[in-house]
Amino acid sequence: MRKKIESISQETIRRIALYLRSIRKLSRQNLTIISSSQISNHLSVTPDQFRxxxxxFxxxxxxxxxxxxxxxxxxxxxxxxxxxxxxxILVGVGKLGSALLAYPGFLSFNFRFVAAFDNDAEKIGKVIQGIKIQDISKMRKKILHFDVDLAILAVPAESAQSVAEKLVECGIRGILNFAPVNLNLPQDVYVLDVDMGTELMVLSYFSRRVLL
Amino acid sequence: MRKKIESISQETIRRIALYLRSIRKLSRQNLTIISSSQISNHLSVTPDQFRxxxxxFxxxxxxxxxxxxxxxxxxxxxxxxxxxxxxxILVGVGKLGSALLAYPGFLSFNFRFVAAFDNDAEKIGKVIQGIKIQDISKMRKKILHFDVDLAILAVPAESAQSVAEKLVECGIRGILNFAPVNLNLPQDVYVLDVDMGTELMVLSYFSRRVLL
Structure with missing residues (x-):
C-alpha cells in the first residue's frame, strides 16, 4: 500500500483535487448521492478514470x-x-502576492494565511486582507508560533533561491513557487512551481495543434 | 509524424518550455554549446529525459x-x-488580472498584452501597465483588429463560462483560465486551467508524503 501511494502522480492528485471542487459544488445543490458518470459530465474525465x-485510496x-x-x-x-x-504564509507581497492574499479560492479549501512577509520597508506594517506584512527577519518566529508547514513564494526570481532556503531552515516542507526559477532544495521539501509564462507557452503549443 | 506530435503530453510540452527558460538563462552567460547533463543539472530531469x-521534434x-x-x-x-x-488579451481586471498585466514573465517569452477588458464601469478607461481597460462589449472588434488567438481569463467563477463562450465566438482558440470552474467549450478550443487552490491541495498532499 505504501509503495502504491508514493507512486501516485501529480496528475492523479490534481484530478482528486478537481473532484473535490466539483463534488462540493454538487453537494451545495443538495445532492446526496452521485454517480461516476455525473462527475465525469462535470469534468473532462471518463467514469473509469474517476473510479x-x-x-x-x-x-x-x-x-x-x-x-x-x-x-x-x-x-x-x-x-x-x-x-x-x-x-x-506568503513571502513576497508584490502585485501577484497581494492578489494571492485576496484570492478567495484558498480559504474555501481550508487554507488560511496567517502571516505575510516582505523585505521592502515601505510595505512592512501595511495590512492586506487583514494580514499585516512583516519583516522577513521575523519569519522563523511566526512559522514556529503558527506551526506552519506550507508557504507561497512570490518574490522576484533573483531572491527566490535564498528566501526558499530560509523557509526550509524555518521548517517549511512545501513551497508553492511563483518565481520563474528552478529551486534547488533538500529532497524532503516539496516544491510545486506555478510559472505563468510556462503555462502560456503550453497553451500556445496546444492551441495551434487543435487547428491542424 | 502527425500522430506522434498529437500524442505529446502536456507534461512533455511543459518540460520543453522549462528547457527554453533554462537554456535562455545559460545563453545570457555567453555559453555557446551546452550538454544534456548541463541542462539536467539546472532542472530536475535526467539527461535521457531531455534527449x-x-x-x-x-x-x-x-x-x-x-x-x-x-x-x-x-x-x-x-x-x-x-x-x-x-x-x-486579458479579460477580468480584478486583483489577479491586474497582477497578470504587470507580470514580467509574459513579455520575456514574446507574449504581449494588446488589450484588457472588464465589465465594471469603474475600471473601464483606466490604464494599467500602458493597457487601457475597455468594455467587454468591444472585445470582438479588438480581437479581430489585433488578430489575437490567445486569452487570459481572470473573471469570477460565476461569469467564466459565459465570457469564455463570447471569447470563442470572437475567434479565440486558446484560453488560460484562472477561474475555478471547468469550462465547457467546443473541442477546437484549448483550455488550460491554472487553479491556485488546486495547486495548493496538490502541494498539501505531496508535502505530507515526503515526511512519511
Whole structure:
C-alpha cells in the first residue's frame, strides 16, 4: 500500500483535487448521492478514470448505486490534507502576492494565511486582507508560533533561491513557487512551481495543434 | 509524424518550455554549446529525459558534442509558437488580472498584452501597465483588429463560462483560465486551467508524503 501511494502522480492528485471542487459544488445543490458518470459530465474525465483514481485510496462507491456525497467529500479532503485548517504564509507581497492574499479560492479549501512577509520597508506594517506584512527577519518566529508547514513564494526570481532556503531552515516542507526559477532544495521539501509564462507557452503549443 | 506530435503530453510540452527558460538563462552567460547533463543539472530531469523530449521534434544535438545554444533556443521557440510576438488579451481586471498585466514573465517569452477588458464601469478607461481597460462589449472588434488567438481569463467563477463562450465566438482558440470552474467549450478550443487552490491541495498532499 505504501509503495502504491508514493507512486501516485501529480496528475492523479490534481484530478482528486478537481473532484473535490466539483463534488462540493454538487453537494451545495443538495445532492446526496452521485454517480461516476455525473462527475465525469462535470469534468473532462471518463467514469473509469474517476473510479480508478479513487481506487488508489480505497473506493467508497457501490456499483450501480454511486457515491454518498458527504462521506466522499470528507474522504477526498482527508486524502489531500485539507480536512482541517491548513495554515499558510506568503513571502513576497508584490502585485501577484497581494492578489494571492485576496484570492478567495484558498480559504474555501481550508487554507488560511496567517502571516505575510516582505523585505521592502515601505510595505512592512501595511495590512492586506487583514494580514499585516512583516519583516522577513521575523519569519522563523511566526512559522514556529503558527506551526506552519506550507508557504507561497512570490518574490522576484533573483531572491527566490535564498528566501526558499530560509523557509526550509524555518521548517517549511512545501513551497508553492511563483518565481520563474528552478529551486534547488533538500529532497524532503516539496516544491510545486506555478510559472505563468510556462503555462502560456503550453497553451500556445496546444492551441495551434487543435487547428491542424 | 502527425500522430506522434498529437500524442505529446502536456507534461512533455511543459518540460520543453522549462528547457527554453533554462537554456535562455545559460545563453545570457555567453555559453555557446551546452550538454544534456548541463541542462539536467539546472532542472530536475535526467539527461535521457531531455534527449527524449527533444527527439519528438527532431534532435539538434551531436553525441559527445552537445547542443549549439542559439539554434536550440530558436528551435524550442518555434516548437512552442513563441518565435515571433504572440498577442494576448486579458479579460477580468480584478486583483489577479491586474497582477497578470504587470507580470514580467509574459513579455520575456514574446507574449504581449494588446488589450484588457472588464465589465465594471469603474475600471473601464483606466490604464494599467500602458493597457487601457475597455468594455467587454468591444472585445470582438479588438480581437479581430489585433488578430489575437490567445486569452487570459481572470473573471469570477460565476461569469467564466459565459465570457469564455463570447471569447470563442470572437475567434479565440486558446484560453488560460484562472477561474475555478471547468469550462465547457467546443473541442477546437484549448483550455488550460491554472487553479491556485488546486495547486495548493496538490502541494498539501505531496508535502505530507515526503515526511512519511
Amino acid at each position: 480508478k483514481d479513487l481506487s488508489y 480505497g473506493s467508497l462507491g457501490k456499483p450501480g448505486v454511486g457515491y454518498k456525497v458527504e462521506p466522499l467529500v470528507k474522504h477526498l479532503e482527508k486524502i489531500l490534507g485539507v480536512d482541517s485548517e491548513r495554515r499558510i | 527524449k523530449d527533444l527527439s519528438y 527532431g534532435s539538434l544535438g551531436k553525441p559527445g558534442v552537445g547542443y549549439k545554444v542559439e539554434p536550440l533556443v530558436k528551435h524550442l521557440e518555434k516548437i512552442l509558437g513563441v518565435d515571433s510576438e504572440r498577442r494576448i
